Amino acid sequence: MAISVAYVYSTATVFGLKGEDFFWELSTLIDIMLLGHWLEMKSILGASKALQLLVSMMPAEAHRVKADGQTEDVKLEVLEKNDIILIKPGEKVPADGIVVGGSSYLNESRLTGESKPVKKEKGNKVIGGSVNGNGSLKVKVEHAGKNSYLNKVIKLVEEAQKVKSRMQNFSDRAAKWLTYIALCVGFGTLTFWLIAGQPFVFALERMVTVMVITCPHALGLAIPLVVAISTAVSAQNGLLIRNRTAFEESRKITALLFDKTGTLTTGVFGVTRFETTDPGFTKEEVLQLASALEQTSEHPIAVGIIHKVKEMNIPIPRAEKFNAITGKGVEAEVEGKKVKVVSPGYLKERSLPVPEFALSSKAETVVFVLVNEKIAGFIALADAVRPESKEAIKTFKRNNIKVYMVTGDNKIVGEAVSKELGLDGYYAEVLPHQKAEIVKQLQNKKEFVAMTGDGVNDAPALAQADVGIAVGSGTDVAAETADIILVNSNPKDIANLILFGKATYTKMVQNLAWATGYNTVAIPLAAGVLYKSGFVLGPAIGALFMSLSTIIVAVNAQLLKRKIGKTSPHLPPSF
Structure with a gap:
């Protein structure tokens, strides 16, 4: 004019x-x-x-493995579900899928915000757009094209x-x-x-x-x-914003409601402590003897023990004459010794003394290792609290945000985790539909509530909350009831979300x-x-x-x- x-x-x-x-x-x-x-x-x-960078993260072609084992280079649009693709060292992953062969470390930093390369081996999921390390992988395609994680992210950002x-x-x-x-x-x-x-x-x-x-x-x-800027950059750091207003209002949050399993805790039943009660054995030997009996079992206790042994690079000896003790544990011969891995109930039945410090935490499951009918030591397992959780909770409290936990676990476990983290309160033995009622109760107390959940069974609570945050969605970013989706199940990301919202x-x-x-x-x-x-x-x-x-x-x-x-x-x- x-x-x-x-x-x-x-x-x-x-x-x-x-x-x-x-x-x-x-x-x-x-x-x-x-x-x-x-x-x-x-x-x-x-x-x-930032958005263009997300788009450019997908390669133009993929190496599809044919029936005769030979590979052919095809355009991404041609890929279909259940196709097997080869990802060579240093290449970008062309589609979401499951590893069926090989082992490597993938850089997912620009997709999920995870700074460290993530190890991928048979059975692990991979995300299209991540960058392969030094190993080769064969991947069975799960989502390609419009259904891929990256395309969903781009659509959400747009x-x-x-x-x-x-x-x-x-x-x-x-x-x-x-x-x-x-x-x-x-x-x-x-x-x-x-x-x-x-x-x-x-x-x-x-x-x-x-x-x-x-x-x-x-x-x-x-x-x-x-x-x-905020929407595109957030996506690069694992924060997917579906509701702009909710994101901006995250600065008002006064109460945070966390689901326990997989968010505050690792979601994996793992070894928290292992000790010896017999000077003739070291801690590591107690764990090693137990692993010999548990190496073929799919029981959560067995899986947790084997995972710890592999993590510590302890060799697993061979077990012979294996036998299950119904409801009490297992027994076998290991290197000429009669070894048993049993529950505290077995010790009471045999009138064997139970070391008091072994049962110090009500949240742990404890098994005892017996060698020739004498207690050699014990192993305690639990759904371990994430190291990041404690740090995140301290940050929330410093900023006058109350933190509560909801869990389907019993009150003993709920109380133990709540005390360990120093929460303001907890709700135990809660069914999915009851979570929305808990959100309402907090809102009636004039709290501005953020609910964190997995976006499936927590849908009513996510919808009821002032800010609904779906966590740990992985490659499934279609959490329709959530305002914000966090790709990683990490409580630190929620702290970063609130900070970035402010x-x-x-x-x-x-x-x-x-x-x-x-x-x-x-x-x-x-x-x-x-x-x-x-x-x-x-x-x-x-x-x-x-x-x-x-x-x-x-x-x-x-x-x-x-x-x-x-x-x-x-x-x-x-x-």
């Missing part, structure tokens, strides 16, 4: 209208505005690069960027009203200076300057650019405050409020200020990338 008015008037003076043209001011104004636009668009394109939150709607309304204000103040300025007896050229220049400087670029860009909201407020505050100062100056003091703001200078305000908003939004980069690897001491 400003450029058109200035150009039409200047052209009219060329063809006979009395007055002075300001083509020079006009051309300078356009040059400065174009420079501002270029810098602004460079920032906007930078915001979309949808989240399109959906406007309350803050963005407010920004849009403010930008619309600023346009009306620019026109009204512009024509009002023209009228005022003409009535004040100033030449028409002077009055018109004041009007043009007002319109240029009030251009709502900064205000219109304040929120959308922050949205584009940082995003702060950037929005900063940008709105700058864009609004700038106009309250710039409009009076452009109208000529300091004319009597000898200060007059020309259209070109006005354009410079307008462009500068837009660039400041764009650069401030870009700083979000550095914010999440700092929060992801290490949990901050406070928000």
